[in-house]
Amino acid sequence: MLPLLPDELLLDAYRSALRLQLDRDFVHMLRSEIRRRKLSVPEERVF
Template identity: 85%
Template structure:
């Protein structure tokens, strides 16, 4: 859980992680938190 990140920062971190091709497990963790907060997951193929 990443309670200290605002929704906007979480989404920015997810987009950056995809763009920078960071470790899949890190991207999964971010995506899981986005879904837990019931936010819209950005399209991965855009990055």
């Protein structure tokens, strides 16, 4: 899905998306890619 994005940038994008309360579908897409890569999902916050 996002193969060119390095892991750390993906995690940063996810944290920023949560902090900025971006679209839920976008956050879900990032979270799905994090899980697909078997990375640890940063703290999740419901908004």
